[in-house]
Amino acid sequence: MNRGATAGAAVIVIGGGVTGLSAGWWLAREGIDVLVLEAGVIGWGASGRNGGGCSHHHSPLFLEEQRLWPQLDELLGYPTEFQPNRIRIALDARQFQLYRRALENGAHQGFHSEVLDAKQVRELVPYAPDAPYGGYFYHFGGHANPHRTVQAYAWALQDHGGRLLQHTAVTDIKTRAGKATQVSTTRGEFACDQLVIAAGAATAPLAARLGVSVPLASARAEMIVTEPLAPMRIGGVDGNGLYGRQTLRGNLAYGGGPHEWVEYEDCQQTRAHSTVLQSSIARRLCQLFPKVAHARVIRSWAGFIENTPDGRPILERLSSPQNVTIATLSSVGFGLSPASGRAIRDLVIEGTCRFADLSTVKLDRFAHLEADWRVMQGWLPAGA
Amino acid sequence: MSLSEETGYEPDPASVTGKAPPVHAQTDLLVIGAGPAGMAAALAAAEHGVQVTLVDEHPVPLRTMGEEVPLHFGGRMAATLGNRNAVLESVLQSHPQLAEASDAGIDVRLGTAVWGLFPHRPTTQWISGHVAGLADEEQAYLLRFKQVIVAAGRRDMGLAFTGWQLPGVMGASAAYQLACTYEGLQARTAVLLGSGDEALLIGNALQDAGVRIAAIVEQASTAVGATHLLERLRSQGARLFTSHVVQQALGDADGVAAVRLARIEADGHHDADELTTIECDALLLGVGVIPAIELLESSGCDIRFDAARGGHAPVLDAAQRTSIPFIYAVGDCAGIWSTKSQGSAIAAREGVIAARAAVRALGAPLADAPADSPVIPDVPARDIANERLAWVRATVLQAPADQMICQCEEVSAAEILALRPPRYLGWGKDFGPHGSAVSDPLGTHPDVVKRLTRAGMGACQGRRCREQITALLALGAGCALDALPLATYRVPVRPLRLDLLASLPEVPAMAAHWDSWFGMASQWVPFWRAPPQYTAAARGSNESVASE
Ligand SMILES: Cc1cc2nc3c(=O)[nH]c(=O)nc-3n(C[C@H](O)[C@H](O)[C@H](O)COP(=O)(O)OP(=O)(O)OC[C@H]3O[C@@H](n4cnc5c(N)ncnc54)[C@H](O)[C@@H]3O)c2cc1C
Secondary structure, rough: OOOOOEEEEEEEEEOHHHHHHHHHHHHHOOOOOOEEOOOOOOOOOOHOOOEEEOOOOOOOHHHHHHHHHOOOOOOOOOOOOOOEEEEEOOOOOHHHHHHHHHHHHHHHHHHOOEEEOHHHHHHHHOOOOOOOOOEEEEEEEEEEEEEHHHHHHHHHHHHHOOOOEEEEEEEEEEEEOOOEEEEOOOOOEEEEEEEEEEHHHHHHHHHHHHOOOOOOOEEEEEEEEEEEOOOOOOOOOOOOOOOEEOOOOOOOOEOOOOOOEEEEHHOOOOOOOOOOOHHHHHHHHHHHHHHHHEEEEEEEEEEEEOEEEOOOEEEEEEOOOOOOOOOOOEOOOOOOHHHHHHHHHHHHHOOOOOOOOOOOHHHHHHHOOOOOOOHHOOOOOOOO | OOOOOOOOOEEEEEEOOOEEEOOOEEEEEEOOOHHHHHHHHHHHHHOOOOOOEEEOOOOHHHHHHHOOOOOOOOOEEEEHHHOHHHHHHHHHHOOOOHHHHOOOEEEOOOOOHHHHHHHOEEEOOOOOEEEEEEEOOOOEEEEEEEEEEEEEEEEEOOOOOOOOOOOOOOOOOHHHHHHHOOOEOOOOOEEEOOHHHHHHHHHHHHHHHHHHHHEEEOOOOOOOOHHHHHHHOOOOOOOOOOEEEEEEEEEEEEEEEEEEEEEEEOOEEEEEEEEEEEEEOEEOOOOEEEEEHHHHHHHHHHHEEEEOOOEEEEEEOOOOOOOOOOOEEEEHHHOOOOOOOOOOHHHHHHHHHHHHHHHHHOOOOOOOOOOOOOOOOOOOOOOOOHHHHHHHHHHOOOOOOOOOOOHHHHHHHHHHHOOOOOOOOOOOOOOOHHHOOOOOOOOOOOOHHHHHHOOOOOOOOOOOOOHHHHHHHHHHHHHHHHOOOOOEEEEOOEEEEEEEEOOOOOOHHHHHOOOOOOOOOOHHHHHHHOOOOOOOOOOOOOOOOOOO
C-alpha cells in the first residue's frame, strides 16, 4: 500500500469513536499510513458516553475482547482503567434466571463463573442489600473508563505515525472504477486507497452514498453518577436491571432501563439530553446498593446510539466498492473495541478476519428485511 | 401495550413510549429564583391572571451550604443557621415581596431547588410537555410548566492560592448572601479580592452589615471599579493594594486568621521582599461574578461568552427569551454588568419584560401593552476576559508553588496543564508528547481536560474551579478566554440524594418492561446460534431478556 499524499492516506477511517480509533491504531501499528477523520471531537459520540462494560459473551469477538483488555494499557502505552471480572446481583428469581445466561455463554467458551448466595453477595459487595436473592461472579469481562480509552487509542495511533483530524466531517465519498477513491470533508478533499466507515449512526447515510443500504435506527440512553464513595474491593458490580460500575475514584456510574427512539436527523441538531428517567435509574440503584442510598447524584448524561434491526453488529468488507469496510457495533461497541479494531485491520489488509468468524455480522442477513422494519418493530419516536 | 393506531404495530415495549411518570403538579408559568428579577416577573405575570409558581432554593439546608452549594460559602455560616425556623424568618424578612406574592395568588415554594429543566423536544419527547425537577429537603417531584423564567442569580469565580481550602475563604456573593439574606455571616474582618464594581458593591454592603473590610486587593496597577465605591470603603479604613495578589491564606482548622499578599513585579513575578500580612477572618473572592447559567445550559439554551454580560451568558432576544422560546432568563443569570448590579431596577425590568412575553405566549390578554423597550447591557468599561486571565496568571501561575485548583478531586494547576491522570491510578509514566492540555490540539477543550484529569468532576460540581480551569487553559494555549468552548453543565445541577431522586413515582409499565439495555432478544443470541437471515416479521418479541 503506498503512502498517500498529505491530503490523503492509504487508509482513511471515518469516525473517531472507539471503533474507528481502535481500527486506526491497529493499522498504524502495521506501519500503514492511516488517517482518522472525526466530525467533532473524538469520543463525542457514544464512545464517550457509555458504561464502560467489557463482557460480550454472545459475540464472535468475545474471545479476542477477553484476550486483549488485560493487556491493553501495555499495548497502548496509556491507562484505560480496565478492571477485570464482574459481579451481577439478582434481587429476585427472575433476574437470577436471566443472569444465568452469561454463565452459560461464558462456560461454552471456556470461562468460569460462580453462583453466589445471599451471604456471598454481602461479603463481596459491602453496599449490597441484606437479603439479595443471589448473584454471579463472572471470572471474565470487566470494565474500563471510556474517556481514557478513547484518548489512549488516539494517542497510541499517533505514536505509531497515524494521523487524526478532528472537526472534519465527511460530506461525500467519490468512487472510480468500483472503488472509493476520495472523501470530501468540511476541510477539503482526501484521497484514499481504502476506506473504513465507523461513524456510528452516520454509517448509514455515508454508506448510502455508495449505494449500500445499512439499516440503522438511533436511540437515546441515559446514565447517572454519584459523588465518590469508599471504593468497594470489586467495583465491577451491577444487576437489578442496571449496568455500570463503581469507578476507581469511587463514583457509582450506572445506567439501564428504557431507551428513546429518535430520528437520526434530529440528533444532528442537538446534543443528547438526559431526562427524568434518571429517577428510575436512581430507584434501582438504591435497591441494588441500599447502604449508600444517601449518596448524592452529581451528574447524569445521555448518548445517542445506533442499532441494527437485530441488534448485532455489521462488520464487513464490502464486495462493492470492494475497498470499503463498514463497522457499526449496534449499541454494544465499547467493550468490543480492541477486537473490532483488530478485525477491521484484518479486513482492510487481508480481506478477511483471521481470528474470528464474522459470518453472523454481515449485511446480507438483512437481504429480506422489510422496508418498514422500523415501523414493524415499533422503533419510532415516543410522540409518533 | 396497545397497538399504535397509526401504524398498526406495537411500540417497542422496552422503549420509553407509554412510560412517562406521573407529574406532581402543573403550572402555566414557573419562575425560578425569588430575587428582584424573579419576583418582579412573578408579580407582573400574576397581575395578568396567569397561574404562577415561584420557587427559590433559599433557605438552603445548613449541610448543603457546608458542601459549597449553591455558592462557595467557605464554612462561614453562623451557628444560628442551624435553626430552620429562624432562618426562614430571615429569608422572609429579606424578601419583603414574598408576602405580596402569596397574596397575589402565586404558589410560592421556598427551600426548593430546581435540579433540572426538561424541555419537550424531538429527541426527548416521551413525557408530554415541559417538566422541571424540584426538590426540597424531604422530597423530589416533577412540575409541568408551559413557560419558565429563570432568575437563578450569580456565583463567584474561584481562585486558587495556598490555603484557599481554609474556612473563611469564600465567594464575595456568598458572603453577601450569608450576611444580608441569612443574617448569619460568621466574619468580623474581611479582605476583599478584586476591585471591580461588583466586588466593591458587596464590600460596601458588608461594611454596612458590620463586617470590617480591612483591605482591597487588586492585581491590576489601579483599582478597576468606581471611585466613589472605593473611596467609601477606604474612608472607613480599608487599605488598597494594587499590583498585589494573595499568596497565601494563613490559618488553621478554624479558618483564615490572616492573609499574605505579594506585590507583583513588572515581569509578573511575586516580589519576595514585599509581602504584606493582614489579619482577617474572611477572604472574599470577588475577582469575577459569574451568571448562574447551569439550568439554562443543561437544558440546551444557546450560551456564548459576552464580555458585556459578565462572561458566558444566554443568548437572548429583546424579550429576554433564550434560544428555546419558552425559556427566559432575567436578572444576574441573564448577564451581569455594573449599572445592573447597583440596584434592583434593571433586574426587575428584565423580569417584567419576560413576564409580559410569557403572558402573551400563554395567550392571556395583555391590555394596553406598550412595547417594552429591551434592556441593553452597559458598554463594557473593562475587559473581563483579560482580567480573569490576569488574576489566574498572577495568582496561580506565578505562585511559588503548584496550586490545587480542583479541591474536590485534588487536581493541581500543573496536573491540569500536563493532562496528568488522577493520582489514584498510580500511573507512573508521563504522557510524553501528549502530556499537555494545551500543545495538543486534541486537548484544549475543558470537557476533555475534565475527563482526563478529573478537575471539575467533584461533588461541588465544578462551582469553585470551572472558570479557573478555562483561564488556565487559555493562558497555557496562549489564546483568548472566549476562544475556548464552555465545559457542559449536567443535570442534576444541584447534588441530589439518590433516595430523593429515586422517590419520584413510576407507572407500572416502567417496571414491567425494565431491562438494562435495549431488551432485544436477538441482540444476545450467541453467535453460534444466530440465524442466517433476519426479518422484522420473524423476530421473537416479548421474550424475557437480560441485556448485558
Ligand atoms: C449510555 C450508553 C451506555 C453504553 N454502555 C456500553 C457498555 O457498557 N459497554 C459497551 O460495550 N458499549 C456500551 N455502549 C455502546 C458504545 O458506547 C458504542 O457501541 C460504541 O461507543 C460505538 O463506538 P463507535 O466508534 O462505533 O461509534 P461512535 O462512538 O458513535 O463514533 C462515531 C464517530 O463518528 C463521527 N462521525 C459521524 N459522522 C461523521 C462524518 N460524516 N465525518 C466524520 N466523522 C463522523 C461521530 O462524530 C462519532 O464521533 C453504551 C452507549 C451508551 C450511549
